[in-house]
Amino acid sequence: MADEKFDAIVVGGGPAGLSAAYVMAKAGMQVIVVERGEYCGAKNVFGGIFFTNVMRELIPDFLKDAPIERNITKRRFAFLSSDGEFGGDFKFDRFNKDFANNSFTVLRAKFDKWFSEKVEAAGAMIITGAVVDDFILKDGKIAGVKARMDDGELYGDVVVLADGVNSLLAKKLGFHKELSPDSTIVGVKEILSLPEEKIRDRFGLNGNEGVAYEYFGYAAKGAIGSGFVYTNKDTISVGVGATIKSLLEHKLNPNDVLEHFKNHPAIRPLVRDSEQKEYSAHLIPDGGFKKFSKLYGDNVMVAGDAAGFVNATLFHEGTNLAMETGKLAGETAVEAFKKKDYSSESLSLYHTRLKNSFSLRDMKQFKNSSETLDKNPQLFDKYPDMIGDLIAELFTVDGEAKWPKERRLAMKLLTSENPFRLLKTAIDMRRVII
Numbered sequence: 066m067a068d069e070k071f072d073a074i075v076v077g078g079g080p081a082g083l084s085a086a087y088v089m090a091k092a093g094m095q096v097i098v099v100e101r102g103e104y105c106g107a108k109n110v111f112g113g114i115f116f117t118n119v120m121r122e123l124i125p126d127f128l129k130d131a132p133i134e135r136n137i138t139k140r141r142f143a144f145l146s147s148d149g150e151f152g153g154d155f156k157f158d159r160f161n162k163d164f165a166n167n168s169f170t171v172l173r174a175k176f177d178k179w180f181s182e183k184v185e186a187a188g189a190m191i192i193t194g195a196v197v198d199d200f201i202l203k204d205g206k207i208a209g210v211k212a213r214m215d216d217g218e219l220y221g222d223v224v225v226l227a228d229g230v231n232s233l234l235a236k237k238l239g240f241h242k243e244l245s246p247d248s249t250i251v252g253v254k255e256i257l258s259l260p261e262e263k264i265r266d267r268f269g270l271n272g273n274e275g276v277a278y279e280y281f282g283y284a285a286k287g288a289i290g291s292g293f294v295y296t297n298k299d300t301i302s303v304g305v306g307a308t309i310k311s312l313l314e315h316k317l318n319p320n321d322v323l324e325h326f327k328n329h330p331a332i333r334p335l336v337r338d339s340e341q342k343e344y345s346a347h348l349i350p351d352g353g354f355k356k357f358s359k360l361y362g363d364n365v366m367v368a369g370d371a372a373g374f375v376n377a378t379l380f381h382e383g384t385n386l387a388m389e390t391g392k393l394a395g396e397t398a399v400e401a402f403k404k405k406d407y408s409s410e411s412l413s414l415y416h417t418r419l420k421n422s423f424s425l426r427d428m429k430q431f432k433n434s435s436e437t438l439d440k441n442p443q444l445f446d447k448y449p450d451m452i453g454d455l456i457a458e459l460f461t462v463d464g465e466a467k468w469p470k471e472r473r474l475a476m477k478l479l480t481s482e483n484p485f486r487l488l489k490t491a492i493d494m495r496r497v498i499i
């Protein structure tokens with residue numbers, strides 16, 4: 066392989082890298098993907114919902130053989146207080162139709178492996194178990210990468226960096242700085258075994274229906290973060306995520322936060338009698354639009370988590386943004402291949418494509434979300450119990466007439482919190498939701 070030159074080298078075989086490779090290989094480019102895991106998916110951690118709008122564009126009949134766990138038909142968004150929960154959910158029958166909401170639970174070890182086989186079938190070469198450590202430069206420009214393997218000098222006209230959060234390679238290029246604790250989330254997750262029948266009964270599911278429950282408020286033991294419970298076929302994915310800054314401030318360790326979450330009165334009944342099958346932890350870039358990596362340069366583009374594309378608001382989307390950015394980087398490389406021009410100017414088309422895509426537009430819309438949450442820690446420590454207590458009292462039937470009770474509770478609310486702060490928090494929240 067030492068003397069072989071590729072049209073494109075993709076670093077990282079996650080959704081971003083595989084999408085880029087798929088598009089380029091389909092267009093007839095010679096593509097190599099270098100993945101450090103034993104196989105694609107082996108090292109990839111996520112909560113559990115793969116958003117398939119972009120997959121559907123790339124492989125329209127993917128549902129024929131993709132390893133899908135369940136079709137998400139019901140979503141719940143709840144606030145945890147220290148002893149309860151309050152929230153709302155929705156379930157639509159239309160979500161039962163194949164693609165309905167493009168939200169499926171998957172296990173990445175199976176799903177990414179399946180995707181990598183499609184990418185190979187499209188003509189790309191995938192090397193696994195090899196870490197890319199550095200670039201090969203010629204006349205100051207990227208001419209390839211150095212991978213930790215025999216004959217590890219790989220040459221290519223363009224390199225797509227899709228090596229995930231905290232991309233050391235993008236950092237080497239000076240494309241982004243160190244991750245900062247206020248805009249980096251640590252996520253910990255367990256996969257718990259539970260018989261299929263029990264999952265259906267417990268969550269009220271028919272056939273292949275699945276649920277996605279998201280928990281806010283006191284979900285991360287007072288730290289700025291959230292938790293989730295997603296159903297797979299015969300397992301449940303349970304996890305929490307919180308910003309590093311907030312965990313440090315609260316002197317919390319992510320494992321304790323997860324244990325606390327699993328033992329919360331609202332969560333315990335959902336996970337009882339299950340057995341731990343897997344435990345994993347991973348970082349999530351939460352800086353958003355304001356902390357994006359530089360996205361392209363001469364002979365290089367950055368996609369997915371490596372560039373910072375995660376919408377960690379209410380929507381918790383990352384996989385579709387990774388696939389979209391990978392796809393657009395791939396399409397840009399195909400144009401460059403045709404023109405034989407991989408200069409920064411030619412690859413700036415990637416940015417133009419991103420600007421017209423939901424990926425960059427969503428990230429722009431929620432550009433203030435992580436800062437907003439950082440400035441409103443009361444949503445995670447003080448408010449959950451304050452509001453939970455009011456709801457619990459209002460719905461306690463104790464002989465007190467409703468009108469004086471409602472007035473008393475309104476006064477209680479106004480004495481527990483400055484009304485202006487309450488109003489400001491409510492207004493601020495729009496940055497995380499709309």
Ligand SMILES: Cc1cc2nc3c(=O)[nH]c(=O)nc-3n(C[C@H](O)[C@H](O)[C@H](O)COP(=O)(O)OP(=O)(O)OC[C@H]3O[C@@H](n4cnc5c(N)ncnc54)[C@H](O)[C@@H]3O)c2cc1C
Binds near residue numbers: 101196385
């Ligand atoms: C706890 C948690 C929960 C999440 N929940 C969800 C969810 O429910 N839904 C959702 O859509 N998103 C979710 N996300 C986000 C989602 O996982 C990511 O946005 C998505 O995986 C990004 O894809 P990617 O291809 O950019 O990066 P990754 O999936 O991280 O892939 C990067 C790949 O690069 C490889 N790699 C890294 N460095 C090198 C190197 N030097 N050489 C070779 N290979 C290398 C890695 O092994 C990896 O396979 C979650 C994330 C976490 C951590």
